[in-house]
Amino acid sequence: MRVIFMGTPEFSVPALRAIASDHEVAAVYSQPPRAAGRGQKPRPSPVQAAAEALGLTVRTPERLRDPQAQADFAALNADVAVVVAYGLILPQPVLDAPRLGCLNIHASLLPRWRGAAPIHRAILAGDAETGVAIMQMEAGLDTGPVMATRRTPIGADETTADLHDRLAVIGADLIADVLPRLPLPATPQPKQGVTYAAKIDKAEARIDWSRPADEIDRQIRGLSPFPGAWCDIDGERVKLLRSRVVPGGGQPGTVLPSFTVACGTGAVQITLAQRAGKRPMAAADLLRGWTLPPRLG
Structure with missing residues (x-):
């Protein structure tokens, strides 16, 4: 597969490495470097740092609504884009550009915990289990059909940090299993059981x-x-x-x-x-x- 990878935080890095080991990564998209540390110097995201260490091309646009940015994305002629906690909204021309569309690795068992903080919310709510879903992206917030899931229990002493690290590895394993088998059928999410993982205040x-x-x-x-x-x-x-x-x-x-x-x-x-x-x-x-x-x- 010729893949565009789109992600920003540490959670996304295992999936990037798994994909890069077996597929051609046309480009990696990540959010621009942000000021951090005592000197407030621009610091690349974990995904950008990992991609550069792998010798991959990295792009860090501020937004993807610009027609030129969309044309540059389409010109990569990717089979599929994989999106993991990228943090920017993908306009419809971007969603439509890869031959097989854009897949999202989401850290919940959709439709439960759509949104920004699914790992936090699963623990806060006392859920007995969670998991990872691979979703075909569409314009709505985590509303697309699901083509693969993997479940895991939540440990009685587990913190969000613990579960975050486990789900990152599970997501990497799951996308590595899915990509060689594309295209796969995707099941629309049920209307029952929808919950939203609001950003933590x-x-x-x-x-x-x-x-x-x-x-x-x-x-x-x-x-x-x-x-x-x-x-x-x-x-x-x-x-x-x-x-x-x-x-x-x-x-x-x-x-x-x-x-x-x-x-x-x-x-x-x-x-x-x-x-x-x-x-x-x-x-x-x-x-x-x-x-x-x-x-x-």
């Missing part, structure tokens, strides 16, 4: 200890590492990054042994946390030389 990150322990545990794991669920400890905002539900009780916010905190019902034990300006640390290490107050805010 930082306002969702503050912990309310009056909520049940299982909800707080999912909040901690679902928002780890970004933006990071947090609570107030003696006036300091501390991120809580890993947890588990454990036996225990008391007034919500009461600190129990081993960095366990009473919730509205039940308790959660914090196993990884991050103080302001510090690196994440295991709870046992964090508590050496730091005494927690009787209650957390």
Whole structure:
């Protein structure tokens, strides 16, 4: 296959490498370098860095609505485009340009969790499983027909970071299986069971200890590492990054042994946390030389 690859973050990199190992990559599209770090120097995206290391041609247009950008895309004469968390809207001329259209690797079992934050939302909602879907792209938001899926359970202690890394590998394996078999039939998504994975708002990150322990545990794991669920400890905002539900009780916010905190019902034990300006640390290490107050805010 002659493939155009379109992606930006780290999640997209395993799929790029899998495709490049077996197919001709006509070009890699990624979002332009963004200012980052203390010096605010432009930094290429993870996909651009990986593509350049593989010796692939990289294009970083600001948008694809310009007729010249669309003509340049069509001139690549690709069999198919594979899109993985690219971050730009693809106009209809771009969707139509490759011979077999554009395929999207989406990190959910469509139609559940269409949209921007499917991994976070699956953990926050307490889903027992998730997976990856390969979808034929169309103009709607993740509405296209699905040609392949792969399911996986969500572990009881799994964070968004953990699940992100697993799904990236699953997506790479699945697209490697799909591409040699194209064209494949695609099944329209059912109208029942549609949910939308809205972008995570930082306002969702503050912990309310009056909520049940299982909800707080999912909040901690679902928002780890970004933006990071947090609570107030003696006036300091501390991120809580890993947890588990454990036996225990008391007034919500009461600190129990081993960095366990009473919730509205039940308790959660914090196993990884991050103080302001510090690196994440295991709870046992964090508590050496730091005494927690009787209650957390």
